[in-house]
Amino acid sequence: MTRIALTVNGTKVTREVTPRTNLADFLREELLLTGTHIGCEHGICGACTVVVDDEIARSCITYAVTCDGAEVRTIENFDEDALMAKLRQAFSEEHALQCGYCTPGMLVAARDLIRRGEARNEESIRIGMSGNLCRCTGYMGIVSAIAKVARAHNEKAEPDATTRTLGPAPGPDAPDGFATESMASAGSAKPVKAKAPAVTPVLDSQPSANVQTGEMTQEGKFTKLTQTITVNHPREDVWRYMADIEKVATCMPGVVLDGPPQEGHIDGRMLVKLGPISADLAGEADVARFEDEWRGIIEGKGRDTRSASLASGRVEYQLAEAEDGAATQMAVSIAYSLAGPLAQFSRGAIVRDLVSRLAGAFAQNLEARLSGRESDAAPAAALDAGSLVFSVLWDRIKAFFGKLLGRGSD
């Protein structure tokens, strides 16, 4: 617990909070100010909009601990506010609410819009209010209520306090409450975990020229994509190299095998990092190779314990001669699916980018190893690649990221 001191609706408040408590929960549950509503709880809907140091903010993605020393105003604090009184009246006259759930956020945001002189016409009102969603879809009434008040509101926006911080409120000048002192003691003295070997799949900022990514398609719960990797070594050599799962694994960023493969079965893990998100997938895979067809299949599944998400996938590769036998073209098709909390979010295109970069790193490492240039092989130092050729890893990775990333808006 961390002790914070802030002003809420004009009253000094001191409380113990856990750092993860968001401002909305703090206001509602700690101070019983239930006028602030929580809708999406990830910064999309605007229902939780409050005022922090004179600027509107989303209280669901603002943590109470960061408001230590700030001045917070909620919908309950605008009874005496002349502009808000006009808005309340107009909302009533224009039928700007049905269920009323979004209304506190709408009013706080609308007052701010008018105050800043940005409610000039219907278009600017609609743009200015686009961060507040009304599930009853009562936008016509809301917009006309705001327009009505804005038309009659001739006052210039209150001059901005020029002394205010240029950063997020409350900024460096705010007192520290009691935050720092109790923070250390708050220590549930968490065991310090070993720093995960961060895996950065990319070696080079430019997409590798020898990797081509095809289109992504969806078949049932599986996302499929194909990739073509060209390596400047004869097919025989590449095929032989690909037979050694442990070696191949070292070409794949972030993979660690638990041990040597047992009859085509491997256990291992793969750490993937994308922006602030990292997934540590533990799993197993089976490898099959069809000698006469120059074809291999890897099928696997893995689980990220932290997010309790499951990933499964299948990678198939086929080697063909290229450049009169001097090079090899590896056609890879990947299918993956993801289940669990991470599966709800998707920005597939970012995954495609990541996959293509991973493939680029893999191709580069493979090329270096085949040429006996160990030193040129990935600064994979951090990641002691594990086996799984592309399979397990890939799928997962993709799977993962695919879904992980996309958080709707803002």
Next chain:
Amino acid sequence: MKPVAFEYERPRTIDAALEHLATAPNAKILAGGQTLGPMLNLRLVQPDLLIDITRIPELVSVSDEGDALKIGACVTHASIEDARVEDHANGYLRRVASGIAYRAVRTRGTLGGSLSHADPAADWLSALLVLKAELEITGLHGSRRVGLKKFVRGAMETDLSPEELLIAVHVPRSEKTARHGYYKICRKTGEFADAIGAVSFNPGSGGFCLVAAGGSEQPVTFESPENLFSQGDPLDPDSFDMPMAMDALREAGMEADDYELQVRAVAMSRAMQDAMSP
């Protein structure tokens, strides 16, 4: 929809922040939290420690360095939108800032946070690429400056190492006659962009730079893109050659289908119109 439990530190100096970064495994830097917050709530990110850097005075300061403006990493989009930070790029910075997400996000979201997250659909990335912005990064072993183009290595991936902190953005001062344009296409106002076009045209120095971005991969930068104009005259945005632009994007390695390429080319074309409109 609640984040995992994490510890919280609020250093008052850059050095203290770096100390925390160096000693705490699985720590995340928290600036405005407008991207990290949703990710925390959705448990996509599960840190052991958040290091709040918004109360470090240097990070919320702005200084005029003559040929460039040094903007602290924690300066919010709203501070730029409201002209509380000088716009030495002929109004361009204000225009870009005012179009980011929603006001309640802009009041807390920061310039440095946006750039270090390097989401290809984010505004500042493309907008500042054409201005040749440089980033000031510091770590326990010293500071360095890196051009934005080099800084971004891919979607959500940057040159920043886990022990380093982005502390400021240096934005070169624009020529008085410079024209900058910006246009983004999104299905809903304030949402992540499907496509972004940004352009900077500097008659004095002859500098001309055009950037196209989609929602997924790192932006493509064209230096001296005169050949994308059928008359070779960038001052006439109507002569922007769409099919040629689509080909150029494809050649630059942008992995997108025809529709996506076209949307990006349209964004580029509208950015040109924005730059050339009086």
